[in-house]
Amino acid sequence: MAIDPIRAVDDEARQLARTLLRTVRAAALATLDVETHGTQTRGPFASLVSTANDADGAPIILISRLSGHTANLEADPRCSLLITQTGKGDPLAHPRMTLVATGHPLARDSEAGLRVRRRFLARHPKAQLYVDFPDFAFWCLDIARISLNGGFGKAYEPSPADILTDLTGAEAILAAEDGAIAHMNADHADAARLYATALLGATDGPWRVTGVDPDGIDLALGEQVLRLPFPHRVTTPGDLRATLAERAAAARAK
């Protein structure tokens, strides 16, 4: 008697997958090894990459040509990214997610390249030291298949649409992102702090906003990253302001 170990995707699973996706700073990348010896086909190769997200949530990685994974992706762009949430006790008791994907490099001075550079540096300020080295490049991963594991016996297979953010009609939000982030961090640092502590249970500190999109905002403090999802999808700067104010009021009421 075979029991299907895969559960139906519900809101809780979707939210877990979105949070894992949007809070990743480092992940394991699997590529096909160009250095595979003695075999006809290329074998798997696992390496560490630092990661952030494009506005729709797609993972972006900053990789060097001095590392094997760049040559591997250039020869075959198929890859897989493992995102884990570590913690105490049995490693298998914690959530993790495998993305099966195809990578594509982003031209440094393209609109996407500049947007991704800004979003990546907001999450990894120390990468400023090497982001412009000629051997480094940003790659974006197009997700084909997802395997989510929320802990023992909690396996799901969400679709890319379950975890990515629909950007349709949200051009005004994306265009205003830079200004919205600067405004929040300069004039509403108290609100960012409240989102982190009162709504997301984090310890207090100078939390800053690092990303804004139709589904929520990203917050960071040192190496900690948090995701504040919005109660509804936001596509205009007016609704963004109202939603951020409503979330701050909800936080104050706690």
Place this chain on the structure above:
Amino acid sequence: MAIDPIRAVDDEARQLARTLLRTVRAAALATLDVETHGTQTRGPFASLVSTANDADGAPIILISRLSGHTANLEADPRCSLLITQTGKGDPLAHPRMTLVATGHPLARDSEAGLRVRRRFLARHPKAQLYVDFPDFAFWCLDIARISLNGGFGKAYEPSPADILTDLTGAEAILAAEDGAIAHMNADHADAARLYATALLGATDGPWRVTGVDPDGIDLALGEQVLRLPFPHRVTTPGDLRATLAERAAAARAK
């Protein structure tokens, strides 16, 4: 002008690689995906595995047939394991190591199967809950190639012999391992604690010995794992006793 980014392997690199290898609890496994759709060849798949080490240091993993990686390994045993040491700041500033390997399953009741089960449970006591489920099996990874990165600009390619423990002539140590561990934990718990705090800089607590081999001992406290390397290779129970006593004396003298 091409500069070779790979440094010559020295004692420090060898020690770092051995410590990473021997203290791993969870790692990212890259396999070739049997579910790859729409392509002629199998793509890469990254997943989380919990890990321990056989007596020579070879990684052992405990995996379930309900997870995709088992089917992947059964179809093609080539794999790669990423071992990382996480910490504060830039993810790329911390040591990590990629092993390119081939997996082989261990028969449950074979001598190797029983030894590996004991060593795995010493590192992961909570795995007792599921280790004997029929869908779970131990696999051992035979290392073919190693890529060690000690942080920015510190890339090395140690050989398997650089990081594995030579067991030649050490049969008496391996046969005595069970008894030596029980004796240490029952009668010399103070020594295990001293090794951890005085020699390895860990915080105090009821550290216990979980493994003994010719090159050193493994220590654990909850989810923390430490490696105490011996100053010289040990092959007899007499030398083991003397070396453990000498290490305790060195710890007390600190």
